[in-house]
Amino acid sequence: MKKPYIILIIVTVFAMFLAGFYYERMHIKSNKEIWISYNYTKFGKNEISFKPMYIERQSGINQLEEIFLYSKIIDHPTVDLAKYDIQLSFKSPVDQSVEYSSLLWFTKSGAIIKLNGFNGFRSVNIDNAESIKKIIKYTEF
Numbered sequence: 001m002k003k004p005y006i007i008l009i010i011v012t013v014f015a016m017f018l019a020g021f022y023y024e025r026m027h028i029k030s031n032k033e034i035w036i037s038y039n040y041t042k043f044g045k046n047e048i049s050f051k052p053m054y055i056e057r058q059s060g061i062n063q064l065e066e067i068f069l070y071s072k073i074i075d076h077p078t079v080d081l082a083k084y085d086i087q088l089s090f091k092s093p094v095d096q097s098v099e100y101s102s103l104l105w106f107t108k109s110g111a112i113i114k115l116n117g118f119n120g121f122r123s124v125n126i127d128n129a130e131s132i133k134k135i136i137k138y139t140e141f
Contacts, residue, residue, distance in 0.1 A: 032061050032091065032092065032093070032099065033052055033053075033091045033092075033093050034052070034053045034055060034064070034088060034089070034090060034136065035050040035051065035052050035053070035091055036050065036051060036052075036086055036087070036088055036089075036136055037049060037050045037051070037086065037089075038086055039083065039084050039085060039086065039087070050089065053136055053137065055135065055136075060135045061090075063131065063135065064131075064132065064135050064136070065090075067124055067128045067132060068102065068113055068115060071113055071122035071123060071128070072122060072123050072124070073120055073121075073122055074112070074121050074123045075120070075121075077105070077112045077114075077121045077123075078107075079105040079107060079112050083105075084103040084104060084105050084114075085104055085105055085106050086103075086104050086136075086138065087101065087103050087104075088101065088104065089101040089102075100115060100116065101116040101117075102114060102115045102116060103116070104132070106133070106138075109125070109126060110123060110124045110125045110126045110128065111123070111128070111129035
């Protein structure tokens with residue numbers, strides 16, 4: 001074979017690899033589902049109903065997990081623990097098992113997070129609280 005054909009074949013294979021990689025990266029589906037429940041007991045109703053939240057890209061779920069896991073640990077939260085704002089559950093879409101669940105209280109200075117299964121509470125600043133609201137499409141009552 002001639003040298004130009006070998007170079008052309010190498011460039012074509014490399015271009016196909018990059019195109020496939022780009023396509024997969026842009027169209028990757030999330031490997032977790034988020035289920036959300038608002039705390040209706042604050043309004044006199046005694047009901048909990050979880051609804052799945054559609055988050056189009058895995059990066060949103062990754063950002064949410066990073067905010068949760070890298071938040072600051074606090075000893076004594078200054079919120080009414082019975083009146084949380086929302087409950088989030090991270091589920092596997094394959095077998096519908098709950099990976100972990102959390103309670104959130106939104107405050108003027110950010111948010112307080114209680115990761116169920118872990119001891120203690122965590123706090124995030126106002127920017128991270130706004131990011132959480134944006135990712136989960138939070139509606140305030």
